[in-house]
Amino acid sequence: MSAPVGQQGSGSGSPAIDIRAVSKSYVRGQQTVPVLKDVSFHISPGEFVALMGPSGSGKSTLLNLIAGIDHVDAGTILVGDTDITTLNESALARWRSRSIGFIFQFYNLIPVLTALENVELPLLLTPLSARERREHATAALALVGLADRMDHRPSELSGGQQQRTAIARAIVTDPDILVADEPTGDLDRVSAGEILDLMAGLNKSLGKTIVMVTHDPRAAERAHLVRSLEKGLLIDSDPADQKDHADPALHP
Amino acid sequence: MALLASYSLRNLLARRMTTALTAGGMALVVFVFAAALMLAEGLRSTLVQTGSSGNALVLRKGSKSEIESVVDRNAAALVETSAEIAKAGDGAALAAREVVVLINLAKRGTGEASNVLLRGIGEKSLALRPQVRMVAGRMPRFGSSEICAGEGVARRFKGAGLGETLRFGMREWTVVGIFDAGATGFSSEIWGDADQFMSAFRRGAYTLVLVKLAREDGLAAFRQSLEADPRLQLDVKAESAFYAEQSEMMAKFLRILGMSLTAIFSIGAMIGAMITMHAAVAGRTGEIGTLRALGFPRRSILWAFVLEALLLGLLGGAVGLAAASGLQFFTISTMNFQTFAELAFGFALTPGIGLLSLGFGMGMGLLGGFIPALRAARIKIVDALRAA
Ligand SMILES: Nc1ncnc2c1ncn2[C@@H]1O[C@H](COP(=O)(O)OP(=O)(O)OP(=O)(O)O)[C@@H](O)[C@H]1O
Ligand SMILES: [Mg+2]
Numbered sequence: 001m002s003a004p005v006g007q008q009g010s011g012s013g014s015p016a017i018d019i020r021a022v023s024k025s026y027v028r029g030q031q032t033v034p035v036l037k038d039v040s041f042h043i044s045p046g047e048f049v050a051l052m053g054p055s056g057s058g059k060s061t062l063l064n065l066i067a068g069i070d071h072v073d074a075g076t077i078l079v080g081d082t083d084i085t086t087l088n089e090s091a092l093a094r095w096r097s098r099s100i101g102f103i104f105q106f107y108n109l110i111p112v113l114t115a116l117e118n119v120e121l122p123l124l125l126t127p128l129s130a131r132e133r134r135e136h137a138t139a140a141l142a143l144v145g146l147a148d149r150m151d152h153r154p155s156e157l158s159g160g161q162q163q164r165t166a167i168a169r170a171i172v173t174d175p176d177i178l179v180a181d182e183p184t185g186d187l188d189r190v191s192a193g194e195i196l197d198l199m200a201g202l203n204k205s206l207g208k209t210i211v212m213v214t215h216d217p218r219a220a221e222r223a224h225l226v227r228s229l230e231k232g233l234l235i236d237s238d239p240a241d242q243k244d245h246a247d248p249a250l251h252p
Numbered sequence: 253m254a255l256l257a258s259y260s261l262r263n264l265l266a267r268r269m270t271t272a273l274t275a276g277g278m279a280l281v282v283f284v285f286a287a288a289l290m291l292a293e294g295l296r297s298t299l300v301q302t303g304s305s306g307n308a309l310v311l312r313k314g315s316k317s318e319i320e321s322v323v324d325r326n327a328a329a330l331v332e333t334s335a336e337i338a339k340a341g342d343g344a345a346l347a348a349r350e351v352v353v354l355i356n357l358a359k360r361g362t363g364e365a366s367n368v369l370l371r372g373i374g375e376k377s378l379a380l381r382p383q384v385r386m387v388a389g390r391m392p393r394f395g396s397s398e399i400c401a402g403e404g405v406a407r408r409f410k411g412a413g414l415g416e417t418l419r420f421g422m423r424e425w426t427v428v429g430i431f432d433a434g435a436t437g438f439s440s441e442i443w444g445d446a447d448q449f450m451s452a453f454r455r456g457a458y459t460l461v462l463v464k465l466a467r468e469d470g471l472a473a474f475r476q477s478l479e480a481d482p483r484l485q486l487d488v489k490a491e492s493a494f495y496a497e498q499s500e501m502m503a504k505f506l507r508i509l510g511m512s513l514t515a516i517f518s519i520g521a522m523i524g525a526m527i528t529m530h531a532a533v534a535g536r537t538g539e540i541g542t543l544r545a546l547g548f549p550r551r552s553i554l555w556a557f558v559l560e561a562l563l564l565g566l567l568g569g570a571v572g573l574a575a576a577s578g579l580q581f582f583t584i585s586t587m588n589f590q591t592f593a594e595l596a597f598g599f600a601l602t603p604g605i606g607l608l609s610l611g612f613g614m615g616m617g618l619l620g621g622f623i624p625a626l627r628a629a630r631i632k633i634v635d636a637l638r639a640a
Contacts, residue, residue: 124256
């Protein structure tokens with residue numbers, strides 16, 4: 001966990017994600033609204049998966065379940081050997097801090113903290129010393145190309161720069177899995193392209209497993225595997241969309 | 253953790269206006285709180301310093317204050333023969349017969365009448381009260397209609413200044429000296445020859461006998477020696493304890509008044525803090541969701557907001573205390589309830605009062621901020637993130 005950013009070279013150490021018969025519904029007033037209906041699928045270690053589908057189809061809900069910030073009604077989610085649906089709240093929080101990196105549509109940086117402090121934040125949950133924390137955060141920011149913006153507040157950064165800061169925050173603890181909910185949804189084409197390049201690079205060179213929700217076909221293109229949700233059901237995608245599924249490392 | 257603490261602090265600073273207004277409300281309450289305590293403390297220390305250790309007062313049995321007491325000439329003479337009293341260089345007992353009379357004088361400026369305490373003193377009185385010092389003029393001559401006035405009295409009352417004359421007891425009295433008695437009750441008195449006062453006011457008896465004990469711890473022995481004589485129906489009290497007792501009722505009254513006022517005000521300030529912190533939580537719901545997603549436990553969120561509220565309260569407390577500390581430059585003159593004479597005293601700030609005031613500010617912050625902080629810690633992560 002305290003290994004510096006970028007030390008891990010391949011996806012071989014990453015766990016597989018196995019989603020088995022997951023159902024989830026939300027209660028709204030008297031009504032129970034089913035959101036996910038008996039969803040099963042497998043994500044291999046080091047894979048870059050895009051989740052697509054119309055608004056309200058349950059993409060974010062599924063992503064939240066994988067990331068361990070929401071709870072299933074039925075089914076199991078295995079990440080490596082851990083069934084995260086059985087973890088209690090504090091165990092789940094500890095698991096998240098070690099295993100998951102979050103990338104949000106609106107970056108979700110803390111406005112009163114500088115870029116460097118935002119990136120340092122997740123390291124507060126590790127036993128690292130203040131100096132080590134600073135070193136790791138600096139390295140992560142350098143990795144996303146923001147070495148010269150460390151002392152800027154989020155409001156002093158462009159959207160693309162904020163998202164890169166958020167990516168630095170997501171990888172600073174060296175988690176195996178990155179979850180991204182519409183990471184380019186708030187960005188212009190050029191910035192979106194840069195963010196996708198960065199994510200593809202993290203997937204390829206650091207072996208991060210990436211699960212990305214997106215509406216943007218250009219974003220989905222960068223993934224190895226595109227899965228679609230429709231009204232809470234997983235749709236079998238056109239096999240033609242599946243690129244280099246078997247060996248993500250060979251993807252150009 | 254330093255980063256989390258500075259996170260709380262920076263959020264306070266980020267919303268400067270709300271923070272300033274909320275802290276300002278709490279500062280007002282802390283100001284009243286500290287001022288009441290400082291006033292009670294000022295009164296207490298003034299009256300405590302009025303007595304000197306090693307001095308004892310002899311009063312009529314059961315007297316709670318000087319004006320209730322009567323000691324006749326025979327009793328006074330008997331008291332002075334006690335072996336427990338220290339001797340002066342000339343071999344005479346270090347004892348002074350004093351008479352205390354309340355008179356009404358007009359204030360300078362307004363002309364409003366107020367009670368002033370006259371103290372008829374004996375030859376040894378000054379030697380027994382080292383805290384009293386002549387600062388202008390000279391001591392009145394015994395056997396004459398000369399008087400001297402405490403600085404506070406000279407300043408506040410018509411005719412009490414140096415060289416001026418006062419009329420009381422159907423006589424004209426000339427002020428020949430001004431004395432300074434520091435922060436003691438004597439500064440609010442007028443002194444003259446006890447026998448002259450007694451004849452002017454047609455009194456046949458003294459009020460008290462002030463003695464210097466031969467030994468610092470000789471109080472009990474002195475008391476026993478007087479109790480052994482059945483002719484004497486007298487109480488013996490340590491001078492400092494006697495004056496301290498005088499302050500108790502008034503100090504208690506000030507404290508209770510201050511506490512009840514601040515208790516009422518503090519409810520308003522706490523509601524203010526609560527509204528501020530509720531708004532802070534509502535405005536940062538997305539942030540809370542993010543922190544929780546990153547793996548921060550509910551406990552950390554609770555702490556961050558509680559800390560923010562505590563810092564807010566501390567800020568209010570510090571500002572209120574700073575303002576209250578400025579009161580030390582003012583002197584209050586009020587009625588001493590035991591003697592019904594004017595008594596001048598100041599606001600006294602002690603480290604204890606300072607800590608209590610800061611603690612009070614933080615307490616208000618904590619009480620106001622706890623429920624919002626608890627709410628912040630309880631939000632479900634997905635709901636918080638959706639609110640962003
Ligand atoms: N916390 C919640 N409480 C109640 N209903 C919810 C909650 N979260 C999601 N829903 C409902 O569940 C359904 C799926 O929501 P979800 O956010 O997963 O959709 P989505 O596919 O991500 O949509 P979009 O593309 O618009 O982001 C929607 O109908 C939504 O209103
Ligand atoms: Mg969504």
